[in-house]
Amino acid sequence: MTPAPRSGERSEAEPPDVPGFRTWRGVYLFVLGWFVLVVVLLTVFTRIFS
Amino acid sequence: MNVADWVVLLGTIVGIAAYGSWRTRHVRSLNTYLRGDASTGWGTIGLSVMATQASAITYLSIPGQGFESGIGFVQNYFGLPLALIVVCAVFLPMYRRLNVYTAYEFLGQRFDEKTRLLGAGLFLLQRGLAAGVTIYAPAIIISTVLGWPLDLVIVLTGLLVIVYTVTGGSEAVALTHKWQMAVISAGMVTAMVVLLLRLPDGLGFTGAAHVAGALGKLQAVDFSLDPSERYTVWTGVFGGLFLSLSYFGTDQSQVQRYIGGASLREGRLGLMFNAVLKIPMQFVILLLGALLFVFYQFAPHPVFFNQAEWRRHAQDGRFRAIEAEHASAVAQSQSAIRAWLQARASDDTAREASARAAMVAASHRTQAIRAEAKAALVAADPRAKAKDSDYVFITFILTQLPHGAVGLLVAVMFAAALSSKASELAALGATTTIDFWRHFRPLATADEARNMRVARRFTALWGVFAVTFALFAGFAENLIEAINILGSIFYGVLLGLFLVAFFLRRVGGSAVFVAAVTAQALVIVMYFSLNIGYLWYNLIGCAACIAFSVALQAVLPPRARAAA
Numbered sequence: 001m002t003p004a005p006r007s008g009e010r011s012e013a014e015p016p017d018v019p020g021f022r023t024w025r026g027v028y029l030f031v032l033g034w035f036v037l038v039v040v041l042l043t044v045f046t047r048i049f050s
Numbered sequence: 051m052n053v054a055d056w057v058v059l060l061g062t063i064v065g066i067a068a069y070g071s072w073r074t075r076h077v078r079s080l081n082t083y084l085r086g087d088a089s090t091g092w093g094t095i096g097l098s099v100m101a102t103q104a105s106a107i108t109y110l111s112i113p114g115q116g117f118e119s120g121i122g123f124v125q126n127y128f129g130l131p132l133a134l135i136v137v138c139a140v141f142l143p144m145y146r147r148l149n150v151y152t153a154y155e156f157l158g159q160r161f162d163e164k165t166r167l168l169g170a171g172l173f174l175l176q177r178g179l180a181a182g183v184t185i186y187a188p189a190i191i192i193s194t195v196l197g198w199p200l201d202l203v204i205v206l207t208g209l210l211v212i213v214y215t216v217t218g219g220s221e222a223v224a225l226t227h228k229w230q231m232a233v234i235s236a237g238m239v240t241a242m243v244v245l246l247l248r249l250p251d252g253l254g255f256t257g258a259a260h261v262a263g264a265l266g267k268l269q270a271v272d273f274s275l276d277p278s279e280r281y282t283v284w285t286g287v288f289g290g291l292f293l294s295l296s297y298f299g300t301d302q303s304q305v306q307r308y309i310g311g312a313s314l315r316e317g318r319l320g321l322m323f324n325a326v327l328k329i330p331m332q333f334v335i336l337l338l339g340a341l342l343f344v345f346y347q348f349a350p351h352p353v354f355f356n357q358a359e360w361r362r363h364a365q366d367g368r369f370r371a372i373e374a375e376h377a378s379a380v381a382q383s384q385s386a387i388r389a390w391l392q393a394r395a396s397d398d399t400a401r402e403a404s405a406r407a408a409m410v411a412a413s414h415r416t417q418a419i420r421a422e423a424k425a426a427l428v429a430a431d432p433r434a435k436a437k438d439s440d441y442v443f444i445t446f447i448l449t450q451l452p453h454g455a456v457g458l459l460v461a462v463m464f465a466a467a468l469s470s471k472a473s474e475l476a477a478l479g480a481t482t483t484i485d486f487w488r489h490f491r492p493l494a495t496a497d498e499a500r501n502m503r504v505a506r507r508f509t510a511l512w513g514v515f516a517v518t519f520a521l522f523a524g525f526a527e528n529l530i531e532a533i534n535i536l537g538s539i540f541y542g543v544l545l546g547l548f549l550v551a552f553f554l555r556r557v558g559g560s561a562v563f564v565a566a567v568t569a570q571a572l573v574i575v576m577y578f579s580l581n582i583g584y585l586w587y588n589l590i591g592c593a594a595c596i597a598f599s600v601a602l603q604a605v606l607p608p609r610a611r612a613a614a
Contacts (some may be wrong), residue, residue, distance in 0.1 A: 014315055024318065028135045031325045035131040038329050039283070042124065042270040049263030 051196065055457030062233050062461040067214045067468070070226035074218020080501045083219035084151045084480045085310030094224050095320025098307045098473075100327070101227040101234075103297075106188030106467035107440075109234070112332065114439030116339020117346075120267040122281040124333045129290025131325035133298055138318045140552055141299045145309045146317070151484045152477075153305040153548070160551040161559035163489065168566055169547050170485035173302055174478065176540045181474050181512060182519025188467045189520065192460070194358045195444050201521055207464065208517035211471045216510045220306055220480075223472045230465035237462035240455050241447065242338055248450055249341075250348045253391075258344040260394070261387055264406055265413050267340040270333070292588060296545040303477035342446055347380070347387055347413075349450075353423045355441035360423075363430045372423050379416045386412040475516070479509030535584045539577055542591020543570045549592065550599045557603045565598030 016027050051059070077083050115123050150156050154173065158166030185204055193200040214222045249258050262268050272282045279285075298304050298321070308317040353376035354360040360369075386409040393405035424436040447459040483505040488495050495501070543566050550562050573591045577584070 014313070016319070017315060018319070024139070027318075027322060028139065031131055031135060031322055034326055035128075035329070039128070039271065042333070046268065046270045049259050049268040050266070 051456055051460070052453050054454040055460070058454055058457030059461045059464070062458070063464045063468070064210070066226050066229045066233070066465070067210045069229070070214040070222040071217040073225055074214075074222040077218050077221055078499075078502065080498050080505065082221050083502060083505055084476075084484070085306065086220040086224045088310065088312065090224060090311040090316065092311070092316040092319035092323065094228055095308050095311050095316055096323030097231045098224045098227040099298075099304060099320055099324050100331075101231050101466075101469035102303055102307055102473035103324075103328075103470070104234070104466055105184050105470035106192075106463045107184075109238070109335070109462055109466050110188060110191055110443060111440050112335045113339035113342060113443035114441070116267070116336035117343045117442045118339075118439040120262075121270050121333065121336040121340050122272060124270055124329065124336055125272070125281045125283055125286030126290055127329050127332050128283060128286035129288065129292065130294040130298075130328050132287070132291050133294030134321045134325040136295060137299045138321050141305075141548075142308060142317050142321070143314060144552070145305065146314050150309070152302050152481050153300055154302070154481065154485045157547060157551060158485075161562055165547065165559050165563045165566070166485060167489065168563060169300075169544060170481050172540045172544045172570075173300075174481060174486075176537050176544075177301065177303060177474060178478060178512065178515065179519070179536055181471070181478065181516035184471050184474060185467065185516055186520035188463055191440055191444060192463055194356065195441065195448060196460070197358075204517060204520045207467055207471070208513060208520070211468045211475065212510055212513035212517075215472045215475045215479075215513065216506050219505065219509070220310065220476050223476050224307070224310075226472065227469050230469045233458070233465045234462050237455075237458045238335065238338070241443075241451070241459055242334070242341075244451055244455065245338065245341055245345060245446070248349075249345060253344075253348075255341075257391065258341050261344045261347070261391070262340045264390065265343070265410065267343055268337075289585065289589075292545070292592070293541075293585075296541045296588065296592075300544050300548045301477075302481050303473040306477050306480060307473065339443065342442060345446070346442075348384055350377075351380070351445075353420060354427065355438040355445050356435065357441075357445075359435050359438075360427070363427050363434050365430075368426060369423075372419065372426060376416065376419045376423070379412070379419050383409070383412040383416050471516070475509050475513050478512040479505055482508040482512070535577075538584045538587045539573055539591070540570070542573065542588040542593075543595050545588070546592040546595025546599075550596055554596070554599065557599045561602040561606060562595075562599045565602050566595050568598050569594035 014024075015022060016024055018027060021027050021030065082088070112123070145153065145156060148156055148159055150159070152170065154166050154170035157169045185207055189200060189203040189207060192198070193203045214226060218225070246255055246258075249255075253261075259268065272279060273284075274282050275284065276282075308320055311317050311320070352360065353373055354364075363369075364372075386405070390402070390405040390409040393402040396402070424438070427434045428436050444463075447456060451459060483501065487504055487508070488501070494504075546569060547562060547566050550557050550565075569591055572594050573587050576582075576590065577587060
């Protein structure tokens, strides 16, 4: 049968345990920043080679 | 393919499948079978999510897309990192807290059983039909270029994936995904290195990139607001966000990849791994295609890359004339490129501009002859397959790579086909067992051994269905597009159901169920009465489902509202 809900699992309170990041919000902001950087780099790439 | 290629191909593909089956042969727990090993880490989850999304068509078609239209297609993935952040922050914690096997169980807990069955039914309808295509589409290409019987490729691929998926379920799928991704990565890096080594002396990566750029193949981003432009930053961010949210958040073949694992942290990091790597990965695959375009400016190549199709129809003198005209145009284009490279090095701006114009004109002429060849093919036989971009990369593999590497790259195609197929079968089996069989056999729910047997049988049954469908798929024209249309018709409403569940807490089961059925009917009526791009139905279905839910919840009588 479907197991009972996990009452003990920590969610937002659980730290990402990634060096340099204390919260998941920080991880998401990093990914967002990475995405912006990739778009900027692709724009520069387009300017250089097109 | 020689002995070395066969050893590499069979050693990797059969070896990985056998390893997956052997390692997971003792799986007896339904939880492990449907959600994978409870100690799975973020690396395995991340690779499994990536392997599920990238089918063989990704590695066959996307280099062809780069060759034909340039790398602008990369913008289609711009919404993916944003969608994965939403899935990490909202969808995944809820799935884990409720401890569900399938995404549709969440709908049952949030709303009611009928809404759960509706969501699961929409998934089975859409993914079940697509299951045949994920075997058929790569098999038709591989069998054409290698000269193997199509039915044999379909049956062998299908049997291999059925064996290990039925044996070890989700655990076998995740285990084999890791090794299949290793084969895929090694193969794609090998192809890129060989391509760079085969470029003409003195050209190198930078020179080739400048040629590709000058010929319009390296426009990665386009900020244009023109709605007629197919790929722009805006369509990528907004359309891609919407499609990725549907796919990663509500499609069980993806949800099953990340709801297991050791903890919420592992699932989240696995998804963030994809959010960071997906765009660069697609960029590199597209760049490979653009560099293939430059390579073939200097190397002899056929006017039409699907040579089997060309030989079948191109019988008379008109086709020989097109071939001769193409060879002459390629030679002129090559001279024009060399002249431009010399002019560019001379720092004479006027000379460079003039040489560039001549090079672009020569390239356009070559493209025009290719278009003429395709038109002639269709004129000779209206049923002829006039699209050859899917055959560009495989032609390069078979004609330019050394033995051993050819086997590795063919293994890449099979590994990609098996990895996406395995996730589909595991998801179809899980959804049929958990959301349908157990719903109609509630007393059997507690019997774990029986549940396991049923889950294995449903997984095998979906595998047999997919193989059978693929065997008869050749009778249908434009099959892939038909399946994409079908997906767009149902995906929107499915996402709408989940968005209402997550973000509109006041809407109840009856309101959302009626809204979803009405929205689905509306989409179907619109599809048959309007002539708009089918991707819009994703947005229309989702928006209609949400709007109708809110409206119905507001007008329902208080008693029904309370029951809802």
